[in-house]
Amino acid sequence: xxxxxxxxxxxxxxxxxxxxxxxxxxxxxxxxxxxxxxxxxxxxxxxxxxxxxxxxxxxxxxxxxxxxxxxxxxxxxxxxxxxxxxxxxxxxxxxxxxxxxxxxxxxxxxxxxxxxxxxxxxxxxxxxxxxxxxxxxxxxxxxxx
Amino acid sequence: xxxxxxxxxxxxxxxxxxxxxxxxxxxxxxxxxxxxxxxxxxxxxxxxxxxxxxxxxxxxxxxxxxxxxxxxxxxxxxxxxxxxxxxxxxxxxxxxxxxxxxxxxxxxxxxxxxxxxxxxxxxxxxxxxxxxxxxxxxxxxxxxxxxxxxxxxxxxxxxxxxxxxxxxxxxxxxxxxxxxxxxxxxxxxxxxxxxxxxxxxxxxxxxxxxxxxxxxxxxxxxxxxxxxxxxxxxxxxxxxx
Amino acid sequence: xxxxxxxxxxxxxxxxxxxxxxxxxxxxxxxxxxxxxxxxxxxxxxxxxxxxxxxxxxxxxxxxxxxxxxxxxxxxxxxxxxxxxxxxxxxxxxxxxxxxxxxxxx
Numbered sequence: 001x002x003x004x005x006x007x008x009x010x011x012x013x014x015x016x017x018x019x020x021x022x023x024x025x026x027x028x029x030x031x032x033x034x035x036x037x038x039x040x041x042x043x044x045x046x047x048x049x050x051x052x053x054x055x056x057x058x059x060x061x062x063x064x065x066x067x068x069x070x071x072x073x074x075x076x077x078x079x080x081x082x083x084x085x086x087x088x089x090x091x092x093x094x095x096x097x098x099x100x101x102x103x104x105x106x107x108x109x110x111x112x113x114x115x116x117x118x119x120x121x122x123x124x125x126x127x128x129x130x131x132x133x134x135x136x137x138x139x140x141x142x143x144x145x
Numbered sequence: 146x147x148x149x150x151x152x153x154x155x156x157x158x159x160x161x162x163x164x165x166x167x168x169x170x171x172x173x174x175x176x177x178x179x180x181x182x183x184x185x186x187x188x189x190x191x192x193x194x195x196x197x198x199x200x201x202x203x204x205x206x207x208x209x210x211x212x213x214x215x216x217x218x219x220x221x222x223x224x225x226x227x228x229x230x231x232x233x234x235x236x237x238x239x240x241x242x243x244x245x246x247x248x249x250x251x252x253x254x255x256x257x258x259x260x261x262x263x264x265x266x267x268x269x270x271x272x273x274x275x276x277x278x279x280x281x282x283x284x285x286x287x288x289x290x291x292x293x294x295x296x297x298x299x300x301x302x303x304x305x306x307x308x309x310x311x312x313x314x315x316x317x318x319x320x321x322x323x324x325x326x327x328x329x330x331x332x333x334x335x336x337x338x339x340x341x342x343x344x345x346x347x348x349x350x351x352x353x354x355x356x357x358x359x360x361x362x363x364x365x366x367x368x369x370x371x372x373x374x375x376x377x378x379x380x381x382x383x384x385x386x
Numbered sequence: 387x388x389x390x391x392x393x394x395x396x397x398x399x400x401x402x403x404x405x406x407x408x409x410x411x412x413x414x415x416x417x418x419x420x421x422x423x424x425x426x427x428x429x430x431x432x433x434x435x436x437x438x439x440x441x442x443x444x445x446x447x448x449x450x451x452x453x454x455x456x457x458x459x460x461x462x463x464x465x466x467x468x469x470x471x472x473x474x475x476x477x478x479x480x481x482x483x484x485x486x487x488x489x490x491x492x
Contacts, residue, residue, distance in 0.1 A: 051168050051169075054168065093448045096445065097444065099442070100444060101463055106458070107457070143333060144333060179407035180407065184409070335413070
């Protein structure tokens with residue numbers, strides 16, 4: 001399969017995949033519990049910058065920033081990102097230490113459909129913080145076939 | 146009132162880059178060389194450009210330095226074949242004749258990379274198609290192809306990208322279909338692709354038979370698109386949804 | 387070797403926070419998509435990215451199929467001393483690639 005067929009299949013696959021194949025908000029909640037060890041994250045300290053409306057779910061730029069002094073005594077140890085409706089709830093989990101200087105992570109993710117994205121930060125004091133953003137994915141009218 | 150009308154009609158005739166209708170985030174991705182995935186091909190192209198190839202063991206860089214503006218003047222008239230040639234075609238020709246190296250297929254990764262590297266050097270410069278009278282017949286054929294209904298959907302390029310540009314098809318905005326961003330990183334492709342690939346997409350999309358890559362029809366449409374978009378700044382490697 | 391684009395300063399003041407931006411050419415085949423013959427294409431993704439600063443891990447990320455093709459990862463680190471930053475991508479089918487960059491800290 002070449003690159004062209006690969007791309008051609010991509011959106012069709014997204015369009016045709018039965019809903020049963022996608023993760024659910026419950027899967028997302030379970031994945032977050034697994035990350036926090038059951039602790040319910042508090043709202044705040046985490047900022048998730050992701051476009052509210054995307055023209056194509058194949059490449060969605062995002063940035064997570066956590067308010068933290070990033071010192072040896074007080075820093076972010078991990079930032080994890082979760083989705084509700086991709087095939088799997090995990091997106092990325094990044095490990096940090098005080099040597100990071102800032103608790104920032106930017107990447108490009110995939111979105112199978114419109115959904116809420118949740119960012120969770122683990123702190124060196126054992127606390128967890130989070131925020132979530134809704135993203136609407138519009139469907140392309142013309143896809144390569 | 147006359148003045149106002151004149152202004153309106155002039156404004157409508159100005160070509161509009163598809164970049165202007167993208168989200169702020171995709172515009173930022175395109176503008177940021179460290180986040181624009183198309184730059185991976187540009188970097189690959191730079192390496193290839195400096196590599197000695199073929200029986201002549203020559204690198205592109207042995208003859209060519211400073212290619213700023215060159216991509217803005219393609220497709221151009223090719224003396225050897227007495228026909229218009231696009232930039233990828235010229236690279237293929239140079240490779241065969243000057244480097245005497247194995248040919249690079251259309252849409253192959255090395256050819257896309259070389260075209261991206263060369264076109265990147267014209268970024269920000271206006272498309273300046275050559276005023277060469279020898280191109281006139283092919284340009285006219287290109288415009289005719291642009292306006293010709295085709296395929297089972299019986300649609301012409303112009304019906305969407307001229308008459309309905311700025312309207313929506315489903316939730317997607319119909320762009321003018323300007324050619325100033327190629328080779329471009331299309332999110333749907335998750336890869337870099339040429340204008341010919343995009344043209345082929347549209348032809349297949351309207352259920353028409355698409356010519357093979359490198360066919361004269363594509364170059365003729367490319368020629369017309371360059372003329373129609375004259376003055377637009379080159380954005381390659383552009384990012385588009 | 388996959389093509390890699392690394393963006394980071396060659397030199398920095400001691401204690402400065404530097405931004406590092408990385409792109410690597412990789413299809414990130416998700417493992418959830420049927421191919422043209424209808425069968426699911428096997429997963430082929432990068433699963434881990436690590437940045438070492440003179441041998442010490444300063445940033446690590448575990449990636450999933452939800453990361454876009456040609457993965458982009460951007461993060462920061464403190465310029466502690468002159469040395470070598472090394473970047474490693476690991477993934478399915480024993481994919482492993484390392485790139486290094488020297489940094490001068492003044």
